[in-house]
Amino acid sequence: MKKLALIIAGSFLLIFSSCVKQNFETPPISVLPTGTIYTIAQLKQMRADSGSFTYPDSASVFGVITMDETSGNIYKSAYMQDATGAVNLRLTQSGGLRVGDSIRVYLKGIYLSEYGGMFQLDSVQNDSNIVILATQKYIQPITATISDLDAGLYQGMLVKLDSVQFVSSELGYSYADADATTNRTLENSDGKTLIVRTSNYASFASTLLPQGNGSIVGIAGVFNTPQLYIRSLSEVDMTGGRYFIENFTTTLGSFNTFSDAGAQVWKWGIYDNGCAVMSGYSGSNYANTDWLVSPAIDLTNNTGTVLVVNQAAKYVYDQWQNIKILISSDYDGTSSPSVSGTWTELTAPNMPSGNDFNFVNSGDIDISAYDGQSHVYIAFKYVSTTSNACTWEIGRVVVK
Amino acid sequence: MRKITTFLVVLFFASNLVYGQTVSDTTKLNKESNNIPTFTLTQSDLSSEDEGQEDISGLLQASRDVFVSTAGYVFGPARFRIRGYDTRNISVMMNGVPMSDPTTGRAYFSSWGGLNDVTRNQIIQFGVASSPVSFGGVGGVTDIITRPSTFRKQTSVSYALSNRSYNNRVAATYSTGQMTNGWSFVFSGSHRWAQQGYVEGTFYDAWAYFIGVEKKINKNQSLSFTAFSAPTKRASAGMAVQEAYDLTGNNFYNPYWGYQDGKVRNSRISQYNQPMLTLTHYWNISEKTKSQASVSYWFGRGGSTSLNWVEANDPRPDYYRNLPSWYAAQDNTAMADYYTQMWENDPAFRQINWDAMYFANSKYLFTVNNVDGTGNSVTGNRSKYILEDRRNDKSQFQFDWHFTSFVNDNITVSGGVETSWFRGHQFKTVADLLGGDYWLDIDKFAETSPLGNTDAAQSDLNHPNRIVRVGDIFGYNYYANINTQTIHGEADFNYGKVDFFVGMKLSHTTFWRTGLMKNGLFPDNSYGDSPKNSFSNYGLKAGLTYKIDGRNYIVLDGMTMTQAPYFRDAYVSPRTRDFIVNPLKNEQIYSADLSYILRSPTVKARITAYYAQFKDQTFSRSFYHDVLATFVNYIMTGVDKQSMGLEFGLEANVTPTITVNAMAGLGQYIYNSNPSVTIVQDNNSNIIATDRTVYFKNYYVGGMPQTIASVGFRYNDPKYWFIGINGNYFGGNYLEPNPDRRTAEALAGMYEGDIRIDPILEMTELPSATTFDFFGGKSWRLQHKYTLGLTLSINNLLNNKNIPIFGYEQLRYDPTDINKYPPKYAYMYGTTFFLNIYLRM
Missing domain, CATH: 2.60.120.260 (Galactose-binding domain-like)
Structure with missing residues (x-):
C-alpha cells in the first residue's frame, strides 16, 4: 500500500515538473548595428575638415539629451551632449525624446552639417536612427560666464550663468512676442551681454521677464553669436536684488x-x-x-x-x-x-x-x-x- | 386553491410594479459588458465584487469537497477560477434546466441571489463529471434542486447584518414538504438593501421571491411549477488607476458617483428583473426508469446606466486628463500641483460633477432640422450630457428532457435532450436628460468622421435626425437570436473494484443578429436578419475509478469536445453591423485528470493532477479611444489556453470535535499560441489592422490568483456551537495582459537594447497576500420545535486593504511612455462581516 502511494506521488511530481512553462515569447526584435563609435567632438572635427556630408556606413555616437521639445521652445529638434561636446539633432518627426534619455544615434544616412556655427545632425529619424538605452540620466549644467560663451566654449552644451539680469530696457516684456521667436538680452556686471532666444510657441512665451538678478540655465546655442535657449522657467532663478549697471x-x-x-x-x-x-x-x-x-x-x-x-x-x-x-x-x-x-x-x-x-x-x-x-x-x-x-x-x- | 392562485398572481405582478417595468428580456449582468460599449475602458466593466459573486464561483461553496468549497467561499471573491477554467465550462442547471446565458455561456449566480434558503440543495461535481442531467463541460456540472417536494416542512425567517455590498437582509421561507394530499409548496422571499455598501457611492436594493408548487398526480407522476426572480437595483463601483487611489488615500475610490445638489448620485445603476417560470413533469416510468421533462420561460429586463456626452468635456472624474500626472508629464507643475491639491482635499472635485452637467444642459439652445426625416424642425435645449440605460433584455424558451435507467445492478444509462430558443434584445434608452429638453440621436463619433456625408452619422437611416427623450430607444437596437439543440447520453458501470462511465453529446447551435436600426455607416449590413451561422458540436467523456480498497481510490478522467463560438465573440461590432469574425470556428477542448482519494471515517483527502487545453478560442474587447473619438474593437482568433496543475484538499477530524482542513492549488494557466488580431473602428468602415500576430505564447492568463492555499480548523462543540479560523494565501496573480502590446507593431522603431522594450512586453505580477477569516455560530433549540441560531463570519481579520486582487493593462497605450495609461486595479475589501440570525420551525 505504501509502495503504491509512493509510486502515485512520484508520478504526480514527474508529470508536474515536466510541464514547467518556458519564458514568454516576444515579437521579433530588430537589431540596429553599432558600427564604429565616435564622440561628438570627433564628428564635429570630421565635418569641419570635410564639409557637410551624409554619413554612409554603420557608425554610432552616444550621448544624453539635454533639451527636448516638451516646453515648445524648440520643434523637431533636440540637443545631445557627451563628455566632449554637444550637437543639435534635427528630427524628421516631433517627439520621442526626453531630457535625460541616454541614447545611441545610428549615423548611417544622417547628414552632418552646421547652421550658423552650431554643429548639427540632420534628418535624424526617431524610428530608425535612435535607440534609447536609459532614461533620467540627467546632466548637470556647467557653470560658465558670458565671456566663455563669447569665446566659443560649451557650444550646444547645458550651462548655468550666475549673476545675470535682463537689461532694464526690456523689463516689462515677455520672453517672446506673440507672433515670432524673440531675442532678449542678458547683461552681467562685466558689461557683457548675451541673447536669450525664445520661441513664441514655448509654454512660457507670454511670461514676463524676471526683473531681478540671479542665475539661469539653458543650452548655449549658437547662431553666429551665442544664444541661450531656456528649457524650463524652473531653471531661471533671477529673484535677487537687481544690479545697477x-x-x-x-x-x-x-x-x-x-x-x-x-x-x-x-x-x-x-x-x-x-x-x-x-x-x-x-x-x-x-x-x-x-x-x-x-x-x-x-x-x-x-x-x-x-x-x-x-x-x-x-x-x-x-x-x-x-x-x-x-x-x-x-x-x-x-x-x-x-x-x-x-x-x-x-x-x-x-x-x-x-x-x-x-x-x-x-x-x-x-x-x-x-x-x-x-x-x-x-x-x-x-x-x-x-x-x-x-x-x-x-x-x-x-x-x- | 383560489387564494393561492390569487396570491401568486398578485405577487408576480407586484414584483414588476416595484420597478414599473413591463417585462422584457435577458439575464446578462452588467459585469460582462464586453459587447456593450462604455465610455470607460470596458475590457472589464468589472466592478469590485460583493458577496453575491455574479458568476458561480460563490456557488461552489456548497460542495462537499473541501478544495472546491474553499475555492468558492474564500477565493471566489478574489476571482479565482478552479483550474483556471472560465465559468462557461461549468454546466449550471436548476432542476435539469440549463441556467447559462447563451450569449456568453456563463451562468450568473445573481440571477437567483437572495434565494439561498431554497437553492441550498446542490449537486456539485467539478471536473469531468458523471451526471444524468448534462454532459457538462471540463468544469463539471452543478445542479440546483428546487423541486418543491424535496423540501421538508419548515418555516424560517432570518435577518442578517453585513458591511459588504449590502448591509441588511431579511428573508422568510415557508415550505410544506410533501403533504398527504400530494401537494407541496415552497414560498421564499428576501430583501437585501443598503443605503451605502462597503464602497462609497454604492446603494443596494434587491428583492427576491420564489414560488414552488408540486402536485403528485399519481404514484408515479408529479407535476411541479416554479417561478422566481431576483429584481435588483444597485449602484456600481468602478476600477481606477493607482494614482487615483494614492491621491484619495482610498483603495476603494469609486469614480462612478458624484454630488448633485449636495446628495450622492451614482451614474452606473444596474437594474435587473428576470423571472423564470418552469413547469416540470417527473415520471417514474417503471421500476428502473425515470424521466424528467420541463418547459421553462425566462424573460425580463436587464441593463445598466452610464453617462453619454456630445460636444462637451469628458465628465469622468478619473479621465486621464483630469489627473495631475497629465500635467506633470507636460512640465506644467503649477497645474499638476493644483490638481493634486484638489484631488487630495476636495471630495466633490474627484467625483462626478452632476451640477455642472445640468448647468451645461440648461443653455445649449439648438434647432434640429428635418427631425425624423419629416421635414419639421425642433428647437430646444439640446442635452450635452445624458444618462443612458444600456439594456440587455431577454426572452428564452427551453424544453428539456432527461431520463435515467437502471439497466441492472451494475449498469445505469442516462441521457436527455436540451433545446433552447433565445432572443436577447440589446438596445439603449435615455434614462435622464439631466435638465435638457432632448438628445439628438446621431452617432456623435461619426459626426467628426471626415466622411462629409451626414448619412454616416445616423444611427437609424429610417429615422434620421431623431430627437429622443426619456424612455426612447436610440443608438443601437438589435436582437441576438440563438437556438441550440443538444442530445446527450451516458452509461455508468459499477463493479466491485472498478467504476467507469462513458458519455457523449451532440449539439447544434444556430445564431444570427436581427438589426432594428439601419446604421448610417453600414446601411446594407445592419437592418434585418443577418445570415445565419450554424455549428455542430460533439463531446466525448470517460471516467474511471479504481478502488484500491474501501478507503483509497484512484480516479482518471478525460474529455474531448468542441464548442460553438458565442454570439458576443462572433460579431465584430454587433451594435452597428452584422460582420462576423473571420474565421469563425468551433473551439476545441480536451482535458484529463488523475486523482488519488482517501476516504476514511476521520480523514478525507484528495490530490489531483489536471491538464486542459482550449484551442481556437475567439475573444473580443472594446474600448473607447478618445483621440480617434470612437470605439475600437479588438477581435482575437486562434487563442489557445492551457491549464495544468495540482490540487490538494484535506479534511481531518483530529478529535471528535476538532476538524482541520487544508487545501492548496498550484496552477499554471497560460496562453499557448500566438493568436491573430483584427482591429476595427465603430465609426469607420476602414479596418485598422487585419491578422496581426500577437506574440502571446506563454503569457499567464491574468486576472486571477494561480496559486492558492488555505489552512484552518473548526471546533464543533456538542452544545451546538462552533468556531473556526482560516489562514489563506493568494499568489501568482498577474495583470490581464493587453494583446496589442505584444505585437511587432507595438515595437516599431525600437531596436535591441532599447530601454522602452521591456516595460511594454513584461508581465506584471500582483503582490501575493495572506488573509485570515473567522467564523462561528450557535444554535438553540427552543420548546422542542424552534431552532434559533446565529452565524457570524468575519473576513480579512487583519483589515488589510492593500491587497490588489485584480488588475488589467489598459487596451489604450503609448509605446514611448508605457506609464501614460497605467493599469487599473481593484482591491480586496478590508475586514467585512456577515451576521445572520435565523429562526426555524
Whole structure:
C-alpha cells in the first residue's frame, strides 16, 4: 500500500515538473548595428575638415539629451551632449525624446552639417536612427560666464550663468512676442551681454521677464553669436536684488550731468566700448566743476551692496582730489549736487594709474552703509583748474 | 386553491410594479459588458465584487469537497477560477434546466441571489463529471434542486447584518414538504438593501421571491411549477488607476458617483428583473426508469446606466486628463500641483460633477432640422450630457428532457435532450436628460468622421435626425437570436473494484443578429436578419475509478469536445453591423485528470493532477479611444489556453470535535499560441489592422490568483456551537495582459537594447497576500420545535486593504511612455462581516 502511494506521488511530481512553462515569447526584435563609435567632438572635427556630408556606413555616437521639445521652445529638434561636446539633432518627426534619455544615434544616412556655427545632425529619424538605452540620466549644467560663451566654449552644451539680469530696457516684456521667436538680452556686471532666444510657441512665451538678478540655465546655442535657449522657467532663478549697471555703450545712458563751472562738460566717448569722458583741457586748461550723477538707485532689498567702477585717468599729476567718487542718499535728484544732498566720498581699492588711458576695475567699493535706502546716488565730481585738467573716463558703473 | 392562485398572481405582478417595468428580456449582468460599449475602458466593466459573486464561483461553496468549497467561499471573491477554467465550462442547471446565458455561456449566480434558503440543495461535481442531467463541460456540472417536494416542512425567517455590498437582509421561507394530499409548496422571499455598501457611492436594493408548487398526480407522476426572480437595483463601483487611489488615500475610490445638489448620485445603476417560470413533469416510468421533462420561460429586463456626452468635456472624474500626472508629464507643475491639491482635499472635485452637467444642459439652445426625416424642425435645449440605460433584455424558451435507467445492478444509462430558443434584445434608452429638453440621436463619433456625408452619422437611416427623450430607444437596437439543440447520453458501470462511465453529446447551435436600426455607416449590413451561422458540436467523456480498497481510490478522467463560438465573440461590432469574425470556428477542448482519494471515517483527502487545453478560442474587447473619438474593437482568433496543475484538499477530524482542513492549488494557466488580431473602428468602415500576430505564447492568463492555499480548523462543540479560523494565501496573480502590446507593431522603431522594450512586453505580477477569516455560530433549540441560531463570519481579520486582487493593462497605450495609461486595479475589501440570525420551525 505504501509502495503504491509512493509510486502515485512520484508520478504526480514527474508529470508536474515536466510541464514547467518556458519564458514568454516576444515579437521579433530588430537589431540596429553599432558600427564604429565616435564622440561628438570627433564628428564635429570630421565635418569641419570635410564639409557637410551624409554619413554612409554603420557608425554610432552616444550621448544624453539635454533639451527636448516638451516646453515648445524648440520643434523637431533636440540637443545631445557627451563628455566632449554637444550637437543639435534635427528630427524628421516631433517627439520621442526626453531630457535625460541616454541614447545611441545610428549615423548611417544622417547628414552632418552646421547652421550658423552650431554643429548639427540632420534628418535624424526617431524610428530608425535612435535607440534609447536609459532614461533620467540627467546632466548637470556647467557653470560658465558670458565671456566663455563669447569665446566659443560649451557650444550646444547645458550651462548655468550666475549673476545675470535682463537689461532694464526690456523689463516689462515677455520672453517672446506673440507672433515670432524673440531675442532678449542678458547683461552681467562685466558689461557683457548675451541673447536669450525664445520661441513664441514655448509654454512660457507670454511670461514676463524676471526683473531681478540671479542665475539661469539653458543650452548655449549658437547662431553666429551665442544664444541661450531656456528649457524650463524652473531653471531661471533671477529673484535677487537687481544690479545697477551702466555701460555707457552709446550715450551717457541713465546718468545726468551738471556743470557748475566752466564750458567743458561730461561727454560720451568711444573708449572701453563706450564711456563717459570729462576733460577740462581744450587747447589749454580751464577751470571746471562738473558732476556726472547716476539716477536714483533703490537699495531697499539689498544687503552688502558694493560699487564697482571701471575708470581711466590721465594727466592727473597726483591731484587725486580733483576726481572724486561720491555717494548721497538725500540728494533731491534734480538740482545740481553742489546745492543739494550730503555727499560722502568713497575710496576705491584699485585706482587707475593717473598717467595713461588704461581702464582699471576699482574692485568692490563697500557702500553697505546705504543698504535699505531707496534713493541712493553715485556722483563723479570732476574739478579742474587752469593748472591742472586731467582727463577722466568712466567705462562702467555697477552697483550690486 | 383560489387564494393561492390569487396570491401568486398578485405577487408576480407586484414584483414588476416595484420597478414599473413591463417585462422584457435577458439575464446578462452588467459585469460582462464586453459587447456593450462604455465610455470607460470596458475590457472589464468589472466592478469590485460583493458577496453575491455574479458568476458561480460563490456557488461552489456548497460542495462537499473541501478544495472546491474553499475555492468558492474564500477565493471566489478574489476571482479565482478552479483550474483556471472560465465559468462557461461549468454546466449550471436548476432542476435539469440549463441556467447559462447563451450569449456568453456563463451562468450568473445573481440571477437567483437572495434565494439561498431554497437553492441550498446542490449537486456539485467539478471536473469531468458523471451526471444524468448534462454532459457538462471540463468544469463539471452543478445542479440546483428546487423541486418543491424535496423540501421538508419548515418555516424560517432570518435577518442578517453585513458591511459588504449590502448591509441588511431579511428573508422568510415557508415550505410544506410533501403533504398527504400530494401537494407541496415552497414560498421564499428576501430583501437585501443598503443605503451605502462597503464602497462609497454604492446603494443596494434587491428583492427576491420564489414560488414552488408540486402536485403528485399519481404514484408515479408529479407535476411541479416554479417561478422566481431576483429584481435588483444597485449602484456600481468602478476600477481606477493607482494614482487615483494614492491621491484619495482610498483603495476603494469609486469614480462612478458624484454630488448633485449636495446628495450622492451614482451614474452606473444596474437594474435587473428576470423571472423564470418552469413547469416540470417527473415520471417514474417503471421500476428502473425515470424521466424528467420541463418547459421553462425566462424573460425580463436587464441593463445598466452610464453617462453619454456630445460636444462637451469628458465628465469622468478619473479621465486621464483630469489627473495631475497629465500635467506633470507636460512640465506644467503649477497645474499638476493644483490638481493634486484638489484631488487630495476636495471630495466633490474627484467625483462626478452632476451640477455642472445640468448647468451645461440648461443653455445649449439648438434647432434640429428635418427631425425624423419629416421635414419639421425642433428647437430646444439640446442635452450635452445624458444618462443612458444600456439594456440587455431577454426572452428564452427551453424544453428539456432527461431520463435515467437502471439497466441492472451494475449498469445505469442516462441521457436527455436540451433545446433552447433565445432572443436577447440589446438596445439603449435615455434614462435622464439631466435638465435638457432632448438628445439628438446621431452617432456623435461619426459626426467628426471626415466622411462629409451626414448619412454616416445616423444611427437609424429610417429615422434620421431623431430627437429622443426619456424612455426612447436610440443608438443601437438589435436582437441576438440563438437556438441550440443538444442530445446527450451516458452509461455508468459499477463493479466491485472498478467504476467507469462513458458519455457523449451532440449539439447544434444556430445564431444570427436581427438589426432594428439601419446604421448610417453600414446601411446594407445592419437592418434585418443577418445570415445565419450554424455549428455542430460533439463531446466525448470517460471516467474511471479504481478502488484500491474501501478507503483509497484512484480516479482518471478525460474529455474531448468542441464548442460553438458565442454570439458576443462572433460579431465584430454587433451594435452597428452584422460582420462576423473571420474565421469563425468551433473551439476545441480536451482535458484529463488523475486523482488519488482517501476516504476514511476521520480523514478525507484528495490530490489531483489536471491538464486542459482550449484551442481556437475567439475573444473580443472594446474600448473607447478618445483621440480617434470612437470605439475600437479588438477581435482575437486562434487563442489557445492551457491549464495544468495540482490540487490538494484535506479534511481531518483530529478529535471528535476538532476538524482541520487544508487545501492548496498550484496552477499554471497560460496562453499557448500566438493568436491573430483584427482591429476595427465603430465609426469607420476602414479596418485598422487585419491578422496581426500577437506574440502571446506563454503569457499567464491574468486576472486571477494561480496559486492558492488555505489552512484552518473548526471546533464543533456538542452544545451546538462552533468556531473556526482560516489562514489563506493568494499568489501568482498577474495583470490581464493587453494583446496589442505584444505585437511587432507595438515595437516599431525600437531596436535591441532599447530601454522602452521591456516595460511594454513584461508581465506584471500582483503582490501575493495572506488573509485570515473567522467564523462561528450557535444554535438553540427552543420548546422542542424552534431552532434559533446565529452565524457570524468575519473576513480579512487583519483589515488589510492593500491587497490588489485584480488588475488589467489598459487596451489604450503609448509605446514611448508605457506609464501614460497605467493599469487599473481593484482591491480586496478590508475586514467585512456577515451576521445572520435565523429562526426555524
